[in-house]
Amino acid sequence: MRILGVDPGLRRTGFGVIELDRGQVRYIASGAIVVPADQPMSERLRTILANLREVVRQYEPDISALEKVFVNTNPASTLLLGQARGTAMCALADAGLAVHEYTALQIKKSVVGTGRATKHQVQTMVQHLLRLNGLPPPDPADALACAICHAHTGQLSERVLAIDAQTGATVNLPRHRKTLRRGRVIGHG
């Protein structure tokens, strides 16, 4: 399964593609869509839409994952971020992909093991988990982390369902997940 992670922003939209194969994540590609600030807003958004469409065409992901944002800064910035985010979401949906959303807390817990991880810790763990030669830049790293988070979440669900099928017992999925998340990342320790 190929997962496309996206970290949307008006100036820089990070993207990262990974493959999940028998419990192992593998790096496929990553980058950032950089949009000049001197263009009209509609043109900037069109650039994000067109480039994400191109990323999907080129790397053919099966599913996508997006960071859920919480905002409490000034309303004008929130509106601009919302516009970029809406563009990314509709681009992915328009390309036929389901869009899963994860909070920064979920992503950090899944990738680093703690919700209080720094940006640098996320970059370092992404480099480690995907066996990259160098530290990925912040935007692609966040996008890759989001994709990894989706891979882990999906894996956990599958494992829990498998246990359920074997034992016939009712499994408390949320609690089970929490325990696993707090420990080391599964399959890439």
Added chain:
Amino acid sequence: MRILGVDPGLRRTGFGVIELDRGQVRYIASGAIVVPADQPMSERLRTILANLREVVRQYEPDISALEKVFVNTNPASTLLLGQARGTAMCALADAGLAVHEYTALQIKKSVVGTGRATKHQVQTMVQHLLRLNGLPPPDPADALACAICHAHTGQLSERVLAIDAQTGATVNLPRHRKTLRRGRVIGHG
């Protein structure tokens, strides 16, 4: 010249198409894209994108106009509105249309003659200016008002430029515009 006005929202996105022909505005079509609230966000945005694309395909506008929003409510609503607005903007730009933005103040001044106009006054003036049989619903009315605002703004620029060419004098465009906007709407009194 055909103008598509759009009033974006997550639940209801109003649209209105008018034609500007020798200083007269003519009604072509209007409506609202209504999105069920129980769908995932990406699906809701995809619906807005797909339907606006269809509106452009069907009515073939030459240009588009969008209401500029100012937000000071809660950040979560602002983000959601931004997402809907970003989707509408990139849909229009992706369909090859230039997107002009007007503030609510500009639209009300242009259509009603005062920036303090109520929603009902906007609906009434849109009905009057476009010679509609009934009062248009709020969302299509706002979209049509936005399109009418663009028509007036474009007309004024053309007139001022015409005067300039005849007299050879330097025309103070902003002041001229302001005076005309405060009076009755030109060409449809």
